[in-house]
Every structure is written in structure tokens, then in C-alpha cells.
Amino acid sequence: MLKQLNSIRYMYIRSHLYGLILNTFILLSILLSIYVWFQPDWLSAGAILMFMLLYIVIGFIMSLYAGFRSSGDVKHRLDYISMMITQLSRGNFSKRIYFNENDEIAAVGDELNVLGEKLEQQKDSLVKLADEKSELARTAHKAATIEERQRLARDLHDAVSQQLFALTMMAQATEKIFDRRPEKAKEQLQEITQMALQAQTEMRALLLHLRPVHLSGEPLTEGIKTLIEELRQKCQIDFDVDMEDLGDLPTSVEEQLFRVVQEALSNILRHANASEVKVEATHDQKEIFLHIADNGVGFDTEDKKANKASYGLKTMRERCEEIGGSYSLRSRKGEGTHIDVRVPVKVNVKGEEE
Incomplete structure (x- = not known):
């Protein structure tokens, strides 16, 4: 009820009533003044009272009528x-609106029409940009897929394919000298076994690199532990895993960190010749710290051309930078390799107060 009394129609009625009250007081003042000063015979107190009552009643009715009529068009x-x-x-x-009148309300309508045109243009532009972005994303994905295929093809050719070719040649040679020189054949068989194990390790590293990035709903720590458990069953490497509960992390952060661990383990399998690997994950409420170390052969970090794992190391650095983290690498020949990753992100662990 109070809301209706505040509507534009009742505002018009109130304005007419205010005018009626003001006119009543002015007219009453004039009549009383004439009655006091001049005291004409035709003007008496009763006549003034009767006139004012009729004026108020008629004026009230006319105010209601005029208020409703005058506010109807505006409403x-x-x-x-x-x-x-x-x-x-x-x-x-x-949507557009048009008024025949040329007043302030019509000006507001024209401004709304202009606003609608601009919003429609912006909507069309956003749709166009979204289509272009989708097309660019498809192009980028296609280019990344081609680049990854080329990289895997190079890795297969440089490592597994050449090792299998060497195995074939050595097996043929061993078969020819087996009866004449059994001791030499036995030595070559041992070399064949080592080369087969190396080829198997290379293939496992490539398969590890091709593992899907998605964690299938698992937390980051659980995904890493599952990955390492699979490697324990396939590789003669002692894994030391120490991972704290990292809580709920943004999906992008989890995926990129999981990829970093994948890439690091892939490089260890292919190049480090390590027997021990340590994986640590800790946090201090403000950042996540990830540490991956091995006791392998190591390499000279300054010798970029001789560094066979340079592509993987570059990829890990880029993934860390994408999520605002920092990446550092320490390695020396004969002393293994250490990788440290720090990502500034607020960690909320269940059971802890925020």
C-alpha cells in the first residue's frame, strides 16, 4: 500500500492537493480580510464558511481527477x-522505444535506444572475438600436437630406434659366432641384455611423458603417489616420497605441477641412470615447495648444446612461469640433479583454520 502511494500517479495527486490547500488558505485570507476591513452586507461569516467548504469539496474532486489524468501519460x-x-x-x-513528445522523458528513451545499439554492437564483437579465440585455440592445439609428435618421433629415432637397430646387429653377430667363440657370444649377450634394458627404460620414459595430464579427480599428491607407485613396479629405482597434504588447489596449478613431476621423472629415466629418486612436496600457507632430486650421472648446466634434456627442462620452466611460480635447477656431473619449484598460492588444508 505504501509503495503504491509513492507511485508517480499519487505524486501528481498530492501535488494537486498541495495546490488546493495553498489556494484555500490564500482565498480564505482574502475573504476574511474583506470581511474585517469593509464588512459588506453580502459577505457574512456563514457565507465564507459555506463557500470554503464547497470550494474544498469541489477542489478535492477536481484534484483527484486532474492528478489521474495528467499522470496517466507519464506513467x-x-x-x-x-x-x-x-x-x-x-x-x-x-528492443527500441519511440515517443511522439519532445521532452525529457523522450530524451531518456532516445539515450536508451543508443545504449541498446552500442550493447548490440558489443555483443556481436564479443561473439566474433569468441569465435576467433576458439579458432586460435584449435590452431594452437593442432600446432602443439604436431610439435609434440615431431619431438616424440625424434626421441624414438634418436634413442629407441637406434638401440633396437643395434640390438638386431649384435644379435645377428652373436648368432654367427655362438658355436665358434661361445665366450665372446656370452659377452655380447650381456651387452644385448643391457641395451634391451636401456631401450625398455627409454620407452617407459616416453610412455610416462604421454600420460594424460588430467588427475581424474584425484588431488595432486595422490596423483603423484599413484604415478610413482606405477614406476616402482616397472623400474629398479628406489623412490623416497615425502608429500604433505596440499589441500584444495586450483585445477590449473595441480595440472601444471603434475606435468612438471612427469617431465622430471621422464628425464631421470632416460638420462640420469639413477638408482635413487627423492620427491618432496611441502607448503607454508603462502606457497607450495616441490623438490625432485636424483643420484644420477648429472650434467653440466652451462653446456646447453650437450644437455640432452634441455627441451624437457625448458618445458618445466615454462609450466612454472605459467602459474606464477619459480623454477631452479642444480646439477653437476657425477653428483645428480636437483629441481626446486616454488608456487605462490594459498593452501587451505582440511581441519586447519583459515
């Missing part, structure tokens, strides 16, 4: 404007 035009705003808020930017 309808404001309703159209309100409907226009509702349509714009719902995304219907093609």
Missing part, C-alpha cells in the same frame, strides 16, 4: 522505459 511512458531496461538486462538489445 505509461515510464512503464515503456522500465520495460526497455528489463529487455536490455535480459540481453534483448534489439
Whole structure:
């Protein structure tokens, strides 16, 4: 009820009533002044009272009528404007309103029409940009897929393919000298066994690199532990895993860190010739610290050309930078390799107060 009394129609009625009250007081003052000063015979106190009562009753009725009539057009035009705003808020930017009058309300309607045109243009631009972005994403994905295939092809050719070719040649040679020189054949068989194990390790590293990036709903720590458990069953490497509960992390952070661990383990399998690997993950509420170390052959970090794992190391650095983290590498020949990753992210662990 109070809301209706505050509507534009009742505002018009109140303004007419205010005018009626003001005119009543002015007219009453004039009549009383004439009655006091001049005291004409035709003007008496009863006549003044009767006149004022009739004036108030008739004026009240006319105020109601005039208020409803004069506010009707304004109310309808404001309703159209309100409907226009509702349509714009719902995304219907093609809606337009037009008024025959040339006043402030019509100017507001024209401004809303201009706003609708601009919003419609922006919507078309955003749709176009979204299509272009989708196309660029498909192109980038296609290019990344081609690049990854080329890289895997190079790795297979440089490592596994050449090792298998060497195995074939040595096996043929061993077969020819087996009866004549059994001791030499036995030595070559041992070499064949070592080369087969190396080829198997290379293949496992490539398969590890091809593992899907998605964690299938698992937390990061559980995904890493599952990955290492699979490697324990396939490789003669002692894994030392020490991982704290990292809580709920953004999906992008989890995926990139999981990829970093994958890449690091792949490099260890292929190049480090390590017997021990340590994986640590800790946090201090403000950042995550990831440490991966091995006791392998190591390499000279300054010798970029001789570094066979340079592509993988570059990829790990880029993944860390994408999530705002820092990446550091320490390695020396004969002393293994140490990789440290720090990612600034707030860690909320279940059971701890935020």
C-alpha cells in the first residue's frame, strides 16, 4: 500500500492537493480580510464558511481527477522505459522505444535506444572475438600436437630406434659366432641384455611423458603417489616420497605441477641412470615447495648444446612461469640433479583454520 502511494500517479495527486490547500488558505485570507476591513452586507461569516467548504469539496474532486489524468501519460511512458531496461538486462538489445513528445522523458528513451545499439554492437564483437579465440585455440592445439609428435618421433629415432637397430646387429653377430667363440657370444649377450634394458627404460620414459595430464579427480599428491607407485613396479629405482597434504588447489596449478613431476621423472629415466629418486612436496600457507632430486650421472648446466634434456627442462620452466611460480635447477656431473619449484598460492588444508 505504501509503495503504491509513492507511485508517480499519487505524486501528481498530492501535488494537486498541495495546490488546493495553498489556494484555500490564500482565498480564505482574502475573504476574511474583506470581511474585517469593509464588512459588506453580502459577505457574512456563514457565507465564507459555506463557500470554503464547497470550494474544498469541489477542489478535492477536481484534484483527484486532474492528478489521474495528467499522470496517466507519464506513467505509461515510464512503464515503456522500465520495460526497455528489463529487455536490455535480459540481453534483448534489439528492443527500441519511440515517443511522439519532445521532452525529457523522450530524451531518456532516445539515450536508451543508443545504449541498446552500442550493447548490440558489443555483443556481436564479443561473439566474433569468441569465435576467433576458439579458432586460435584449435590452431594452437593442432600446432602443439604436431610439435609434440615431431619431438616424440625424434626421441624414438634418436634413442629407441637406434638401440633396437643395434640390438638386431649384435644379435645377428652373436648368432654367427655362438658355436665358434661361445665366450665372446656370452659377452655380447650381456651387452644385448643391457641395451634391451636401456631401450625398455627409454620407452617407459616416453610412455610416462604421454600420460594424460588430467588427475581424474584425484588431488595432486595422490596423483603423484599413484604415478610413482606405477614406476616402482616397472623400474629398479628406489623412490623416497615425502608429500604433505596440499589441500584444495586450483585445477590449473595441480595440472601444471603434475606435468612438471612427469617431465622430471621422464628425464631421470632416460638420462640420469639413477638408482635413487627423492620427491618432496611441502607448503607454508603462502606457497607450495616441490623438490625432485636424483643420484644420477648429472650434467653440466652451462653446456646447453650437450644437455640432452634441455627441451624437457625448458618445458618445466615454462609450466612454472605459467602459474606464477619459480623454477631452479642444480646439477653437476657425477653428483645428480636437483629441481626446486616454488608456487605462490594459498593452501587451505582440511581441519586447519583459515
